[in-house]
Amino acid sequence: MSKTVMNPDPKRIITKFELFDEYWTHKIIAEFNNQYVKLAKLKGKFIWHAHEHEDELFYIVKGSLMLKFRDRNDVNLTEGEMYIVPAGVDHLPVAKEECWVMLIEPKSTFHTGSTQTGRSVKTEDQEWI
Amino acid sequence: MSKTVMNPDPKRIITKFELFDEYWTHKIIAEFNNQYVKLAKLKGKFIWHAHEHEDELFYIVKGSLMLKFRDRNDVNLTEGEMYIVPAGVDHLPVAKEECWVMLIEPKSTFHTGSTQTGRSVKTEDQEWI
Numbered sequence: 001m002s003k004t005v006m007n008p009d010p011k012r013i014i015t016k017f018e019l020f021d022e023y024w025t026h027k028i029i030a031e032f033n034n035q036y037v038k039l040a041k042l043k044g045k046f047i048w049h050a051h052e053h054e055d056e057l058f059y060i061v062k063g064s065l066m067l068k069f070r071d072r073n074d075v076n077l078t079e080g081e082m083y084i085v086p087a088g089v090d091h092l093p094v095a096k097e098e099c100w101v102m103l104i105e106p107k108s109t110f111h112t113g114s115t116q117t118g119r120s121v122k123t124e125d126q127e128w129i
Numbered sequence: 130m131s132k133t134v135m136n137p138d139p140k141r142i143i144t145k146f147e148l149f150d151e152y153w154t155h156k157i158i159a160e161f162n163n164q165y166v167k168l169a170k171l172k173g174k175f176i177w178h179a180h181e182h183e184d185e186l187f188y189i190v191k192g193s194l195m196l197k198f199r200d201r202n203d204v205n206l207t208e209g210e211m212y213i214v215p216a217g218v219d220h221l222p223v224a225k226e227e228c229w230v231m232l233i234e235p236k237s238t239f240h241t242g243s244t245q246t247g248r249s250v251k252t253e254d255q256e257w258i
Contacts, residue, residue: 010204011211032184032213033235035162055161075139082140084161104233106162 013061017041017100019129025121026103026111027129038103039129042095049090049113056085056105063099068092142190146170146229148258154250155232155240156258167232168258171224178219178242185214185234192228197221 011029016039020027024046026038042065058065064078070090075083085091112120140158145168149156153175155167171194187194193207199219204212214220241249 010206013209013211030186030211030213032186032215032233033164035164037186037211057159057161057166077139080142082142082159082166084159086161104161 011037013039013102016129017061023098024119025127027127029129031107034107035104036107036109036126038105038126040101040103042093042099042101043097044095046093047112047115047117047119048092049115050088051085051105051109051113053087054106054109055087056103056109058083058085058093059102059104061100061102063095063097065099065101066094066096068094140166142168142231145258146190152227153248154256156256158258160236163236164233165236165238165255167234167255169230169232171222171228171230172226173224175222176241176244176246176248177221178244179217180214180234180238180242182216183235183238184216185232185238187212187214188231188233190229190231192224192226194228194230195223195225197223 016027016029021041023041023043026040028036028038030037058067058077059082060077060079062079064076067075067077067083067085068091077083108123110120110123145156145158150170152170152172155169157165157167159166187196187206188211189206189208191208193205196204196206196212196214197220198204206212237252239249239252
């Protein structure tokens with residue numbers, strides 16, 4: 001039985017963000033069609049990485065986020081804006097101030113894609129909230 | 130080449146809603162991982178239906194929405210709340226006042242699931258905005 005069925009309560013996004021403080025650590029809030037819906041608080045610069053087989057949807061809940069790319073112009077996103085980073089595209093998220101994002105990506109997606117660093121969170125260590 | 134790559138601009142959700150007026154007619158704004166991101170304006174009562182193989186994510190952008198079910202308690206959603214209707218679950222969306230929703234579901238999803246009525250929009254007739 002999936003978590004979707006086990007936890008069929010409505011998810012109030014803003015309230016879920018009050019449940020954690022760490023930066024750059026995704027929390028899973030829902031599962032559907034083999035995708036996870038995740039929330040993350042971002043601040044500062046992350047690391048360059050790409051997800052070879054998975055598109056990644058970014059939706060900005062609060063604040064603003066710059067996505068830097070090697071093969072296209074940078075993208076600046078603010079509250080209420082959405083952007084999809086296609087599979088295989090190198091990107092670097094940068095948040096000058098704290099930014100809250102909702103991410104949607106396949107369950108198989110590794111935190112830092114094909115890059116492994118001390119900041120990578122293992123897929124099996126991802127926490128549900 | 131996918132529309133994601135063809136149209137890599139950020140999508141400002143609220144602004145996209147200004148581009149159409151019809152109720153109960155989804156507009157596609159993005160594609161990722163074989164899913165569509167769709168916007169819809171809802172008002173009144175839709176029809177009972179289920180999507181046999183597809184989970185359906187509802188995210189309320191403006192207003193409120195009741196989802197009625199045959200096998201579980203009704204769910205009342207307001208702005209900023211999300212709910213996933215699992216595949217195979219009969220549901221009836223009801224909006225007393227105009228409600229704006231973002232839906233995410235597989236590209237294969239038929240508007241009214243296994244129910245066909247005069248209100249059904251054919252999958253190939255779905256419009257991108």
